[in-house]
Amino acid sequence: MLNSFLPSVKLILAIVSRLLFNLMIVGKQKHIGLAIALALVFAISRIPGIMPENFSAAYALAFCAGVYFPGAMAWWFPLGIMLATDILLNIFHYHVAPISPFMLAVYGCYGLLVFLGKKFRNTNSFLFLLSGGIIGAILFYLITNTISWITDPGYQKNLSGWIQALTTGLPGYPPTWVFFKNTLCSAAGCLQDFLQVR
Numbered sequence: 001m002l003n004s005f006l007p008s009v010k011l012i013l014a015i016v017s018r019l020l021f022n023l024m025i026v027g028k029q030k031h032i033g034l035a036i037a038l039a040l041v042f043a044i045s046r047i048p049g050i051m052p053e054n055f056s057a058a059y060a061l062a063f064c065a066g067v068y069f070p071g072a073m074a075w076w077f078p079l080g081i082m083l084a085t086d087i088l089l090n091i092f093h094y095h096v097a098p099i100s101p102f103m104l105a106v107y108g109c110y111g112l113l114v115f116l117g118k119k120f121r122n123t124n125s126f127l128f129l130l131s132g133g134i135i136g137a138i139l140f141y142l143i144t145n146t147i148s149w150i151t152d153p154g155y156q157k158n159l160s161g162w163i164q165a166l167t168t169g170l171p172g173y174p175p176t177w178v179f180f181k182n183t184l185c186s187a188a189g190c191l192q193d194f195l196q197v198r
Contacts, residue, residue, distance in 0.1 A: 035073075038064065039081055041190070046085045048093050051186070054179040058082055059140060060190035062110045063133040066117020074114055082110060105147045109140045130191050137187030141180050142166070 038061050044050065045057040058078075065078040087098045113136040120132050149155045149165035156164070169176035 035069070035077055038078075042081055043085065045190070046089065048089070052182055053174065054182040055186040057186065057190040058110065059113060059137045059183070059187040060133060062113035063117040063136050063187075063191065066114040067120050067129060068117075068122050074118060075111070078114060079107060079110060083107070102147065102151065106144055109143050112136070112139060112143070130188065133187055133191040134184065137183050141183050145176055 042057045042061045045055075061081070062078045065074045068074075069077060086103060090096050090098050090100075116132060116136045116139075120129055124132075145165045146162065149162050150157075152165075152170070154170045155161040164170075165176065166180075167175065167177050169179075
């Protein structure tokens with residue numbers, strides 16, 4: 001059932017992004033319009049049940065913020081939006097502690113995506129920027145699953161345990177390769193949407 005909504009959600013996200021970008025004017029207001037567009041798309045993508053598990057615009061938001069936003073805004077804007085939405089989701093939807101140690105490690109990975117985005121220029125080709133964003137999503141997946149392998153007692157602390165953390169995951173949960181597939185699809189899809197309206 002969720003798959004039937006995905007084309008509609010993607011279309012809505014693309015339309016909102018396009019409208020906000022078309023309303024922008026050059027100069028400082030361009031960054032404000034881009035920030036508003038990214039914030040809206042990200043907030044919509046975080047609504048539980050809208051996207052498949054581990055399908056998020058977060059990777060694209062962090063990478064694009066690094067590419068397009070000047071100075072400190074590239075750091076505080078995406079990380080602030082993500083932190084605010086994560087805290088709200090943890091309190092009101094998941095009913096867990098607002099912040100966890102694993103969440104801090106994930107934010108380190110988001111910071112890496114911003115840093116990676118800073119190494120690119122907004123004048124680079126679409127394919128070059130898309131490739132950079134996908135590389136960032138792959139790094140995010142590898143790092144967060146390695147942290148899970150290190151911290152979760154369900155994994156053996158050897159090479160086979162690490163491979164399990166990167167492929168099948170723990171029994172009783174979906175395989176981690178499914179999360180990897182969703183990570184790549186969401187990074188590619190959201191980056192494509194964000195980069196096409198630049």
